[in-house]
Amino acid sequence: EDGYRLWLRYDLIKDQAKLNAYKKTVTGFIIDGNSSTLAIASKELDNGLTGLLGSRVPLVKSVRDASVIIARFPSPLLKDINLKTDTKAISEEGYVITTALLNKKNVIVIAAHTDVGLLYGSFHFLRLIQSFHDLNNIDIATSPKIKHRLLNHWDNLDRTVERGYAGFSIWDWHKLPDYIDPRYHDYARANASIGINGTVLTNVNANAQILTEAYLRKVAALADMFRPYGIKVYLTARFSAPVEIGNLKTADPLDPQVRTWWKNKIDEIYKYVPDFGGFVVKANSEGQPGPQNYKRNHADGANMLAEALEAHKGIVMWRAFVYDNEVPEDRVKQAYNEFKPLDGGFKSNVLVQVKNGPLDFQPREPFHPLFGALPKTPIMMEFQITQEYLGFATHLVYLAPLFKECLDSDTYTKGQGSTVAKVIDGSLENHSLTGIAGVANIGNDRNWTGHIFGQANWYAFGRLAWDHNLTSEAIADEWIRMTLTNDDQSVKKLTQMMIASREIVVQYMTPLGLHHIMGWSHHYGPGPWIKDKPRADWTSVYYHQAEANGIGFNRTTTGSNALEQYAQPVRNRFETLEQCPENFLLWFHHVSWDHKMKSGRSLWDELCHTYYKGADSVKWMQNVWETVRPNIDEERFSHVKTFLGIQHKEAEWWRNSCVLYFQSFSKKEIPKGLAKPEKPLHYYESLEFPFAPGIRPHW
Ligand code: BDP
Known part of the structure; x- marks a missing residue:
């Protein structure tokens, strides 16, 4: 369980009722045609279905023996089947997966205009089983929106x-x-x-x-x-x-x-x-x-x-x-x-x-x-x-x-x-x-x-x-x-954790519209203090503009006016301080440390609270991960657990570095209730990472 198999795992379905239902519906498949692409589809279905269902689902020669029919329109295999979909609406790479009646027998049809469409349809069919979809009434017709x-x-x-x-x-x-x-x-x-x-x-x-x-x-x-x-x-x-x-x-x-x-x-x-x-x-x-x-x-x-x-x-x-x-x-x-x-x-x-x-x-x-x-x-x-x-x-x-x-x-x-x-x-x-x-x-x-x-x-x-x-x-x-798992409760918890994870990283790295404050050259870890480089726009100070009165890059008409590049009313919305969404505030505005935020807090207090919230939320992610332990194999469980530990340490590192650094301008106290960083700012500034991947001569 080293993760090599990605999402194409095809392990035996543990839920006995589901397994029995799939075994009844999927007994053999037929593929009309011969090509290297169809050979790949066939092999994938063979491995996939056999793995998931625990017994061989054979590739059959006659449509009479097939419960899954894979064919290009207008294959003779499809001639007695009344497909609900308008095949013209399906593009070159698109496909249909649908239940149908053939000689009074229920079958599943995977149909497309091209062999690649059939390959995509075959993978999708496997996915339906892997993720426990009911196969009794499927009616999927899909084409890619982008070429x-x-x-x-x-x-x-x-x-x-x-x-x-x-x-x-x-x-x-x-x-x-x-x-x-x-x-x-x-x-x-x-x-x-x-x-x-x-x-x-x-x-x-x-x-x-x-x-x-x-x-x-x-x-x-x-x-x-x-x-x-x-x-x-x-x-x-x-x-x-x-x-x-x-x-x-x-x-x-x-x-x-x-x-x-x-x-x-x-x-x-x-x-x-x-x-x-x-x-x-x-x-x-x-x-x-x-x-x-x-x-x-x-x-x-x-x-x-x-x-x-x-x-x-x-x-x-x-x-x-x-x-x-x-x-x-x-x-x-x-x-x-x-x-x-x-x-x-x-x-x-x-x-x-x-x-x-x-x-x-x-x-x-x-x-x-x-x-x-x-x-x-x-x-x-x-x-x-x-x-x-x-x-x-x-x-x-x-x-x-x-x-x-x-x-x-x-x-x-x-x-x-x-x-x-x-x-x-x-x-x-x-x-x-x-x-x-x-x-x-x-x-x-x-x-x-x-x-x-x-x-x-x-x-x-x-x-x-x-x-x-x-x-x-x-x-x-x-x-x-x-x-990872088909256990409903675990799926729910992990989905929540994954969805939240993006906002969490924003909170502990670059909240409220901050940007480009990472370490020099390798981009590993925080570096809001980065300055005096060959180009101003390779530094952090250029982007956050922190000083005694406030912080943020003014991109309104009184600043760089980058906002003029957006159409109305987008431009107005960002331009007016009252309307600008707070998650873009410091991207577009230079704002005083005392600016009152929607929460009622000052900008300084809000900035600190957001950094702390982000770092604390990684702890929450660690807890969520612990709760799914019974449903995840040991190897991947401990891999993710270890990495979450690193993430937590690094989230605190980001938080401490940024809060202490910005404090050197705001000169304000870290709000009550938030534990002060253990180490002083110069400690964080002095860290070096000769081992960080991606070291470049510049930027
Ligand atoms: C930057 C990367 C740099 C890439 C560049 C790019 O730091 O390594 O070469 O994007 O997209 O984010 O060309």
Whole structure:
């Protein structure tokens, strides 16, 4: 029980009544057709059903012997079945799972237009049993709301993983292409089970070597292996590759030689990987090369690549995470300022990939003002699944509520109801090219994600990428039942704990709209005192602006006016101190320490209370975990218990550091009833972490 099996465990159902009921309903399955994808579905059903039901559920040859029929429309196997669903409403990757009558016999039908649709349907069918659904009256018809549902691996070719906390990269470049690690299959199974259909193999801080022949052969081996699972392979393109590996003098996107180089390179990639998905590009950001080095803009750069990819149906995902030294303005404004004027200037196979918030994956950020601001450009979402700013892999933080908070935000760019989700799924502006990416938290640790509960974030990302209307609770419920326990009481308690965990981390790290106050370079632990670095916007003092009178970043008209980038009435709501939600207060306002909060407390008192509440709530999480002990295996129980212990220690560390540091400005007492930190501020300031993963020369 080391967590390797993720949510695809298929252990024998312990509830005897449920087991008997399933055994009666599921006696044999038939699959119409023959393909490597269907072979995977068949194997999964065989293993899964046999494991869950404790006796072999055979793959049968005749429909008469089958209780589960898996077939593409309009298969002859389906001809005597009156399907309730309009098959036209089901997209290429969608599927139907329904009960039906065949020759007066009850059967379950899994039907789709494609083999991949059938594979997705098969995983969903297994999930129904894993999570104890009643199979008697199922009528599911589902299609993904977003077309490109991708993991972004920030994996380097030397197998280190940027901001990766679960070991090294799972891509073993040295042994590829000849050795296909069985783990790749399990990775693909897990992704297919939640509908993820693409993987970007390499870090956004790209290495041009990946585009050389030797590496392309390795990429091709992975692509061949992933193809039957419905997963396409993508790479990151280093903008200066024509200079670095092509011997050109320039990478100017308007230079004919550069354009020819990329065209030839892309044609070559397609020789190795005929269904190559395309490129993610980080350009002119944090020192990465880009079109601006040649006085060109993002559209010039993206379109050059898009033109060469177009012939092969490839796409460009051009990142909007840009900021640089030359721009003295509030960093959160730069992406909007650079991209807004380019709307309408991108080729039709370009998506602009935007992080959920305008700064950088903080525990809480308002939604990025670019959502809804580029009506003519497909905008894709970038979430961070790896917990760079949320406690690395040792903190239990369930991210679905964070993802949902952003997706459900109303941008008002086309009036009320213009949610971020509608921007992303294309429905707001009628875009058919749509996408969502999650920066993966996967490494070669046995349990994949470092923390068992990190698996829930991979899972939740995939489920929401498929259907952003799912609730965080429903996804947690599924994941707990499949991964940990089907005991109803335990499921309820763990769901509550998971849902609360995101707010808890905000409380003990960055309450009331604080942001970017973490440790320098590695981003481990608190560092509100960070100052005097090569760039002001790599420091903490730049963001919290604490001083004798108050704290917070003024982004209203009297400050950086970043708020002007939001549509009304969003802008007004944030702009007016009375209306601004308190969880964004210090993001948008510089506020006096005595400012009266809704609770009646002063800002200072509220800040302290929130930090203490956050740290205390981790104790509550520890208690919840103890109560489910009888229903969890010993190995995973103690893994999570140990990590919760670390989380508690670190939550107190965050609390103590921040409260003491901010106190040095407010000069106010820690409110009565809250125990004073044991150690003085300079102790926390002096801590060093040479062992922290992800140390970088800067930022
Ligand atoms: C920041 C990370 C940095 C990434 C960057 C990005 O600290 O390592 O390269 O995001 O998204 O949050 O490009």
